[in-house]
Amino acid sequence: MPSLVLSDLSFCWPDGESAFDGVDAVFPPGRTGLVGRNGAGKSTLLRLIAGRLSPDRGSITIGGDLAYLRQDLTLDSTRAVDAVLGIDAQRKTLHRIESGDGTDDDYTAVGNAWDVEERAVATLDRLGLAHIAPNPEALDRTVGTLSGGETMLLGLTAALLAEPDVLLLDEPTNNLDLHAKQRLYAAVDQFPGIVVVVSHDRDLLDRMGTIAELRDGELRFFGGDFTHYQEIVETEQxxxxxxxxxxxxxxxxxxxxxxxxxxxxxxxxxxxxxxxxxxxxxxxxxxxxxxxxxxxxxxxxxxxxxxxxxxxxxxxxxALREDKEIRIDLPDSVVHPGQRVFDLDTELPTGQHVTLNVTGPERIAVVGRNGVGKTTLLRAVTGAGPAVPWRVLPQRLDVFDEARTLAQNVADAAPHATDEQIRGRLARFLFRGRDADVPASTLSGGERLRAALATILLAEPPPRLLLLDEPTNNLDLPSLRHLTEALTQFRGAVLVVSHDLPFLREIGITWWLELSESGVSEVDPL
Incomplete structure (x- = not known):
């Protein structure tokens, strides 16, 4: 039987801050949702279990093989698809054998994996990614040519292709369209071993049989789905x-x-x-x-x-939960009715011809399936040169100089801001004291999003047009509420790509656009 046991697990960061101290846990069979506020250490715990970090004390016992879907997979834009799938070495070996240059070691290495390319293509097809690699030759393309949603599904394909007994998923629904989410839900439902899922997706968490809450470095298990967990917590509160x-x-x-x-x-x-x-x-x-x-x-x-x-x-x-929450105040940037924001008349690299003329404080939602070109459309808008100051929140969150500190990155975007102003802004996003001095490369997914938002909102000049690509990824529910409230009060223009329909409805979208292979068309609110 698959098993996952933590015994006296302890881990400290290099600066001496403790993440976990003496955690004991036995994960039950089936699906477990790992929840907690941004920065609670959920991704760190998965990295420890996956062997990407080493504990300072204690042990992790895994019964069976393990596969791990990382949250930051989209940042590896230069990796080939076969490398993400973990079959790049096997493919090279097979190709040597097929070309007649194979050695005895090559035949031994291949073993029974002669059909690894065909199985990879079939698994991609099962998850709706047949267009990524319709044939084995297409496995050589890079992650940078894929959308964020396609990359996450590719990572899931890699995890399933390994046929693990224990599966770790870190924010697997990030960037996924509605159909892709349904395929992921089905894959999780059908997985026969132990699944541990870090997610802020309510629908996915409500498919769990157990909720494990990570709070103040301790794990507490609740039987039932996320809704039942919330009811228990509210009763306790x-x-x-x-x-x-x-x-x-x-x-x-x-x-x-x-x-x-x-x-x-x-x-x-x-x-x-x-x-x-x-x-x-x-x-x-x-x-x-x-x-x-x-x-x-x-x-x-x-x-x-x-x-x-x-x-x-x-x-x-x-016993009261006085959790820290981010505080967002968008700049008081006004776009007046009739004021030109941007004009776009171009053909996207994905083949669609797009014409958009935007005036006034419009709130535009761009929807469509993964890989259709929504992120490309946002890039085209920035390339066209908007008529008002603008800022973009990219889906991959690759906006930082990874070697510089968080405070230094924000200072680069706001060269006239004082150090006090920068640190005050970061404090509102829960980067207090020395947290602002950590290298950007060490930030988790939720921390990267908060840091990117802080950078945008302190930018000079203040943006009147916000271009947001999947802004709700990695946000916990309180932070999502604050972002929604801030966008509702923002008096500039907004162009947002998102698959989070409740979020889009709540921020008062005035213009719904669907991007498909044939172009952009206006649609009724979904």
């Missing part, structure tokens, strides 16, 4: 909020009683001093000593009760 209210009331009550006790003590002491003046010195001294002992006991009893009440309040507050 209602109880925690009630406990906090009761504890605060008790602190106030104990504080009042301590003050009342002190008042009584003061009154008795004034009365005692009057009585002592009429008593012999020995009796007066004994009476004073007894009064001090009694007052100390009374005061100490009420102070103990107040301290207990404060400890109870602290424990109740610790």
């Amino acid at each position: 209602e109880a925690a909020r009630a406990a906090v209210r009761d504890a605060r009331a008790d602190v106030r009550r104990q504080g009042r009683e301590l003050i009342e006790a002190q008042t009584k003590i003061d009154r008795r002491q004034r009365y005692g001093r009057k009585m002592e003046s009429s008593l012999p010195p020995i009796l007066a001294g004994e009476r004073k000593r007894q009064a001090q002992v009694s007052a100390g006991k009374l005061r100490g009893n009420h102070q103990d009760k107040l301290d207990d009440a404060r400890r109870t309040l602290t424990e109740a507050q610790d």
Whole structure:
């Protein structure tokens, strides 16, 4: 039986910050959704399990073979399709044999994998990617020629082609169109071993049999799907909020009683001093000593009760989830009705002729299947030279100098901003203190998106046109809510490529465009 067990797992980053300390977990058979806020360490945990990172202490025991779909797969734009599939070495060996140059070692290396190219093409076809590699020769093309959604499905193909017992998926629905998501859902449903999925896709998480929450470096398992998990958490939070209210009331009550006790003590002491003046010195001294002992006991009893009440309040507050959330304030950039934004009249490399004339603060959604050319359309808009200041959030998030720090990258986009302004902006996106000084190459997918948003919003001059390519990828639900609210209040123009239909509806799209092989056409809201 496939198995996945973590024992006393501990890991610290090079700067000494602890990610996990003594985590013990046994993942159940079937599908487990790994959830947690951005930066909680979900991708780090998968990298540890996959052997891409080494733990400082503890062990990871895997029963069977493991396959891992990385979140940042789209960044490897120069890799060939067969390399992503993990069959590049086998193909070279087969080609040597077929050309008559094969050695005994080549025949041994091939083993029973004579049909590896055909199986790869068949698996691509099963996931709707037959157009990527309709024949074995097409396996030589690079990831850079594919869309983000096609790249993620390619990574899933690679994972399934390995026929693993344990499958790790990190944000597998990123960039996927609706049909591609359905194919991925079916593949996950049909997988016979253990699946661990990191995702913010509610539909996918509701297909899980178990939810594992990563919070403050600890794992907690909940039986059932994501909706059931949220119901449990909300019930616990209602109880925690009630406990906090009761504890605060008790602190106030104990504080009042301590003050009342002190008042009584003061009154008795004034009365005692009057009585002592009429008593012999020995009796007066004994009476004073007894009064001090009694007052100390009374005061100490009420102070103990107040301290207990404060400890109870602290424990109740610790049970509350006071998670950090990003804060987005888009620049107050106005595009007036009738103001020219951009004109586009071009033929895309994908073959479609596109004509667009955009004026005023339009909110345009571009939808269509993976690989049809939506990202290419956004590039064409930037190449046409918009008539207003613009900024683009690319799907691959490849906007950083990987060797420079996050703060340095933001400074490059806003050369006139002070260091204080830059760090203040980054703090609103949860990069506080030394978090702003990490190299861009170390950022997770969710961190890269937050960092890219911070860079765009501090750019000079402030953008009046936002070009957003799959902006909801990797965002946790609270961050998605903040992004939605910010875009709703933005007074400039927006051109957004997304497969997240609820998000598109909520930001008030005014013009829905579908890109297909024949070109761009206006469609009714989906």
